[in-house]
Amino acid sequence: MMFFSKGELLNPRWGAANTALVRWLPAEYEDGEGEPKGWNPERLHHGFQLPPPRKVSREIIRSTCKWKDDDYSQLLVDWGQYIDHDITFTPQSISKSAFWTDTDCYQTCDNVHPCFPIKTDDSLCMPFHRSTADCYVSPGSDVQHALQRQQLNAITSYIDASLVYGHTPKLESFLRDLSGLSGKLAVNDQFKDAKGRPYLPFVAKTPSSCRTFQQEDGIDCFSAGDGRVNEGLPLISLHTLWLREHNRIAEALKLINNHWSPEMIYQETRQIIGALHQIITMRDYVPKIIGPESFERFVGPYTGYDPAVDPSASNVFATAAFRFGHATISPVLHRLNQSFQEHEQFPHLRLYKTFFSPWRIVKEGGIEPIIRGMIGIAAPAASANKLLVEEVTEMLAVLDTLQHMDLASLNLQRGRDHGLPGYNEWREFCGLARIDTLEDLKVVLQDGRVAEKILNMYKHLDNIDVWLGGLVENYLPDARTGPLFACLIGKQMKALRDGDRFWWEADGVFKQEQKDELLKGSLSRVICDNTDIQEVPFDSFRFGKFPSEYVSCASIPSINLEAWREEKSKDYDLCGSPTRIHNGDFIFTFNAQKVTALYSCYHGFMLEGAAEITCEKNEWHPEAPKCIGK
Template sequence: MADGKIPTSVTVQHIPPIPTVSKYLANPSISYTLGGKRNCILTSLRKMSDDAFSNGIYCFALQYFWTCFMILFVRQNPLWGAANTPLVRWLPAEYEDGEREPKGWNRGRLHNGFQLPSPLEVSKKILRSSSKEEDDAYSHLLVEWGQYIDHDITFTPQSSGTAAFWTGVDCLTTCENIHPCFPIETGDITSDAQGCMPFHRSVPACYVSCGSDIGQALQRQQMNAITSFMDASLVYGHTPKLEFFLRDLSGLNGKLAVNDQFKDPKGRPYLPFVATLPSACLQDPQGERVECFSAGDSRVNEGLPLTCLHTLWLREHNRIAEALNCINGHWSPETIYQETRKIIGALHQIITMRDYVPKIIGSESFERYIGSYGGYDPTTDPSASNVFATAAFRFGHATISPILRRLNESFQEHEHFPHLRLHNTFFSPWRIVKEGGIEPILRGMIGTAATAVRADMMLTEELTERLVVLNVPQHLDLAALNLQRGRDHALPGYNDWRTFCGLKSIKTLEDFKEVVRDGRVAEKILEIYKHPDNIDIWLGGLVENLLPGSRTGPLFACLIGKQMKTLRDGDRFWWEAEGIFTMQQKAELLKGSLSRIICDNSDVREVSPDSFRFRKYPSGYISCDHIPSMNLESWREEKSQDLEQCGTPRKIKNGDFILSSTSGKLVAQYSCYHGFKLKGAAAIVCEGNQWSDQPPQCTGTVHNLFLSWICFITFVCNEYGMLSMWCT
């Protein structure tokens, strides 16, 4: 609305008619709960009832905003990049039985004449490291941003139950391969009496294009539970229900909800707590309970740095919303919220593509695989790939430091809150509330060098021996979990992916030594795997020599680069796309930086202009007063003559409106919040100095019946574990 070129206020995405339940879905505020539900489910519903959905299913979305979470990013292919759809495969899956049994499932099965090594054996002999070196070029904030933005792109849920579906076997205790349990053998690596590490397989996904590729449809696929797009879904949520919970709807100000129990020492807000209490997060044994925080992504509490970044973006949204409200007092709360969300999404895209990705894959690979922006391409599938989510973007695990440093205003170790071992930072939000807020951790990320990537120093023992996962009664090994996850997902081997990227295939030890700087590591890997074609993709990509100016080798640079290009070019709401922002707004957005966001939303007063680059304080640090900032005046919109004549449309309970211009007329488009049904005219027009109709009402809750159908069909469509995913 800010650019004055708003298209028709409502865009309708039609899905072919299928049952009576459509009468419950006429309300645009709840009809987009269908987003991401796959064609096979809709087809099954159509077969189950002749009259149901007689009027069709619609996904209503305000074209100008990102209101529809799941299926309107790509008009021609609405399931591309949608939540709860399969991760795409760039190479065919490799299951031992061709359909669902991963490599290593049938013990004694040979691959290229040899048994695959246990992931725990690989971890101990190759990946585990008791020491790490520093990367003098980049700060630890670069590492943490990688994890943060990954949570905006991919989330592959694991089977939710602890017991195998048919037998009742507990996956936490069994060493038997029985779906969904795929335990990791310890062999003679430890003296653990159990003899294995628990592992739940990823939730299977129903194949999207039913009937188009019977071979792929029969194979087990894995789900991306969130939208693939860089859309700041980890701030706002990927479902209407979660968005509803995260918004401050009582304040009528377009803001996000904040914690009503705790604030930081300067009165700044924290994230709200989760709805279900008591939560599972760890507690201060000597103090008041601090529950798990809630954000747009459920992994917000995994580590303190991640929680800090989530907190920054909550505060940034509310800061911008307040400023826009001051600039445009005639905007409705919904307009303020949606326009702020648009800005926040754009900043995520800019920081990632401009400041982060070139440092990870190098400028040469960036030009080769991504290049300059040429506009939205409707033929590009922006869906996250299985190999990106399961292997390539997990390169960052090798860059995690075993120590979380907490620094004071002079960027020295904090006198009251000393450094922490990494395992003491997992699921511990109480440390933010009770130990100085987010500032000591932010300074630690900015003022500490990242961990260098070396083939002989991969994952810290904090991750291979002390990894904490809630509801699992033992420490886990992240390296072993990554290797097993790749096998669970049936990823082809290292050599197949090198061929995919046009790189030389590894056939001999000498070939391998050419791409792995440390010849001893190459020897160890082939000694364990016996055959180059057996090497797991995550391990092979991790040990490659880094490209100049990058933090990845040729293979991961290729895979990450290709994925980032599809995420950008296949997103019609990308910040640079035509009609999304005005030229003046784009110029202001380019002034945005993570350093500026830290300055605006914390008590950190000195930063590096590029906080991803490591500088030893005070060299290279400048006052926040000198960090460029956006001028939100570019979003100022004068009150139109029509609005002056007709007056501001009346606010409705449990809903709101957004103004747009259609065929030269001012239109107020109403929608209801999640769980409410629109009764009355969805749109009213300013005509003859008055509105064409009375505002509608939002009444009742209307989607439970539909969800019961979806839950049932989803259970039929998938093997195990899906019922709870859809019934929430």
């Protein structure tokens, strides 16, 4: 049983969905309260106007080619996007029109809340909606913080696999197979792959917007715990892997503990899946991104749950630092056959042809060709003169927006919308030397030509946007980020781990035998167990040549779920299984050496009667409750 400390009770909103992104430095708005940097284009910053984001994108960021990273696979890039969707989601204003004037944000090039359009060279603009503001002011906030606009994180910041299960009771219920009484997740009821393996269910509301991105008929958007699942084929493939892994584990736990209720199977499986997300991210992913030295400095060994640590996602992490991965996006999606060569039936695709295209999964060979491409192709790497490819700066597809968008401009504009302090302010925050001269910048970038272009465009080094500054820094040894982003990502990961009372290593979350088994888990094993792929790199984030640097799935360790075997208690044998109820279920708990059943209702229903019944004198007392419609 978990015990709650005083610190947890005092801070119930830390890390919760629909709370503000935290500020590690105060916001810098043009009016001090909420107007973004660049809202008034004539306003001077350190004596100069800020350069338009589209101009920065076109002249500094856009790249026509990428060089390959021989150390890591494409999967390292794709996992970054995937796990980001477990930590942050900043919603945009739900209003399509400007306040008071009713001006359509898709039609105007004027800055009128919530419209903050991105100006382009042809006197036109790209639509941009400001991020939704948080209205809550926490007790103890200083006056400046209370007055300043803060942005929301719509999902839990914890690494808790919320992108598999959802972050609201309604979505969680939709994603579960409640009728099957199996503890499994719901699967697609129209399509399976060639071997009968399931796909993600379709969205509830059809026809969906995915149909506008395809020529094929009848394939809607997939549904998952995160609404961004359909943005690309690698993202869909990873979501599909974890759907299958949940159902595989749930089935095994049912065989091991046939007395468990569907709710117990679901919750125990969910806890295992969450732990695997934490292990793969913190053990296998983060050290490769920030480097072993920065990992030791900023994250370090786990020493237990700390109720004084706020695990909320920071604004600079969500809006700048963890967007480093945008510079490692490949212009081509590779699809490989069983020999890890280009697939004969399903050739490689330009990236812009893969946006919002779930039909390609269903009708073009399932997830295997895509996953082979993720592990069998070297990752693109960033350098100061090769940042974002044209596929995302000139041809990015965004739902509900007919014109092509520019990811680099969107990132720069979003940082200004959020009032993020500049690059130099964040270097000081991380204990790094300020960039005071062009020579300083050349040293940090290791590219004099790009340093000159940046200074010529920004005019003043304190005006450099933090996302751009962190992006162009030269990599640290054995890392894929420079010192600023290594610091910011490291600090955030430590907070996510140490401030999570349900972190897989925390006391009371798992038994030691279970922890030992969880450490055997890996992304390679998940691929082996849920696809036709039977030869993989030992660490799928590392790039290896096929077949010499691949191993059989038989060589990849598996988690022995026998560690979760729970023997029936004597009381259970005497009382039998508790009463099953409609529209709800129970889990077993132990209280004062007695076995109890704790009932709960599914979304849309409320409990009538005792929530907890206990096995006493060979019977359950009191009688089981009911779930009635709200």
